[in-house]
Amino acid sequence: MHIIIIGCGRVGARLASLFGSAGHSVAVIDKNAQAFERLEPSFKGTRLVGIGFDRKLLMEAGIERADALIAVTNGDNTNVVAASIAIDDFHVPRVVARIADPIRAGIFAKLGITTVSATLWTSAHIYELVVSPELHNLLSVGSAGVQLYEFDVPNLIVGRKVTDLTVTGEISVVAITRRGASFVPVLATTFESGDRVLVAVDTRSITKLRSMLGLPS
Amino acid sequence: MQSLCILIVGAGKLGRESAQRLINAGHRVTLIEKDPHTAEDAREIFGEQVIQGDGCDPKVLERAGVARTQAVIALTGDDEDNLIVAELARRVFSVTHVLARVNRPDNEWLFTAKRGVDVAFSPASVVTDLIKREIDRKATGL
Numbered sequence: 507m508h509i510i511i512i513g514c515g516r517v518g519a520r521l522a523s524l525f526g527s528a529g530h531s532v533a534v535i536d537k538n539a540q541a542f543e544r545l546e547p548s549f550k551g552t553r554l555v556g557i558g559f560d561r562k563l564l565m566e567a568g569i570e571r572a573d574a575l576i577a578v579t580n581g582d583n584t585n586v587v588a589a590s591i592a593i594d595d596f597h598v599p600r601v602v603a604r605i606a607d608p609i610r611a612g613i614f615a616k617l618g619i620t621t622v623s624a625t626l627w628t629s630a631h632i633y634e635l636v637v638s639p640e641l642h643n644l645l646s647v648g649s650a651g652v653q654l655y656e657f658d659v660p661n662l663i664v665g666r667k668v669t670d671l672t673v674t675g676e677i678s679v680v681a682i683t684r685r686g687a688s689f690v691p692v693l694a695t696t697f698e699s700g701d702r703v704l705v706a707v708d709t710r711s712i713t714k715l716r717s718m719l720g721l722p723s
Numbered sequence: 724m725q726s727l728c729i730l731i732v733g734a735g736k737l738g739r740e741s742a743q744r745l746i747n748a749g750h751r752v753t754l755i756e757k758d759p760h761t762a763e764d765a766r767e768i769f770g771e772q773v774i775q776g777d778g779c780d781p782k783v784l785e786r787a788g789v790a791r792t793q794a795v796i797a798l799t800g801d802d803e804d805n806l807i808v809a810e811l812a813r814r815v816f817s818v819t820h821v822l823a824r825v826n827r828p829d830n831e832w833l834f835t836a837k838r839g840v841d842v843a844f845s846p847a848s849v850v851t852d853l854i855k856r857e858i859d860r861k862a863t864g865l
Contacts, residue, residue: 582807583807584803587802607780
């Protein structure tokens with residue numbers, strides 16, 4: 507793939523490495539040449555100095571053939587403008603913009619830009635770590651209506667079946683990892699000591715899951 | 724022209740001069756300015772009509788009464804900010820008239836109706852065009 511990354515801060519530089527070492531063609535844009543010092547010496551992609559939504563620069567970066575554009579500068583507004591150009595004017599298939607402000611992230615997500623708000627993710631994750639240490643929150647699905655949790659099987663449910671932990675429309679056991687191997691269980695699958703379980707839970711049913719697992723709420 | 728409620732984002736010289744003229748013409752003007760010192764300067768002239776805050780933040784726009792305005796004018800020194808103000812004014816708050824300043828002529832192509840801008844103006848382009856016209860005029864002896 508050909509990837510354009512706008513903003514060579516910590517996140518941009520890291521993404522450049524990830525894509526570069528996976529063999530993709532990468533062009534990085536930053537308005538400050540010094541930012542490229544963050545890139546690993548092994549980085550073989552293109553470095554361009556300039557403003558991330560400058561048309562000539564984007565063309566030079568190969569936006570016409572880009573498979574993805576990632577806007578991760580420190581400026582929410584620059585990221586949104588660059589993302590909207592990629593989507594509307596150049597029809598880049600995958601576009602992600604980092605927007606720190608949760609409210610603006612919500613607004614622009616509704617206007618069709620895939621947004622990542624570190625503020626939202628980080629605060630949600632830390633909240634979970636404090637409130638729910640036994641349940642490891644892996645993923646917030648969509649706009650946080652569904653959560654994916656991973657946990658070690660408590661003694662309380664060893665010997666019980668997946669169907670006992672299943673609540674239609676609310677709690678669903680998605681995968682079990684047992685002795686290093688993962689599989690998708692059936693309702694009749696029995697929980698064994700040492701199992702690591704992945705469940706999908708409606709956010710409103712998390713307290714129910716906790717009580718079914720014998721965890722304090 | 725009827726009296727309008729106008730919101731100007733950016734209380735630099737251009738914002739202040741424009742606000743004054745619009746007030747003299749009988750309109751109600753509110754200014755939003757991000758920089759505390761600039762906002763303070765503007766307050767000395769316009770008092771409570773100046774809101775200190777980021778005009779690209781929907782909450783600040785709401786606080787400044789964007790819902791009641793008929794026109795939003797984005798006059799900051801950063802094109803990306805002006806574009807976001809326009810986008811929010813048009814798509815989130817459905818403001819009737821949206822005007823935006825273009826700081827870098829290379830960015831003019833972005834200030835389109837699709838991005839929420841009814842009128843875009845670029846002081847740099849205006850100056851360049853005027854000079855060209857003046858030179859042509861003298862050259863053809865008109």
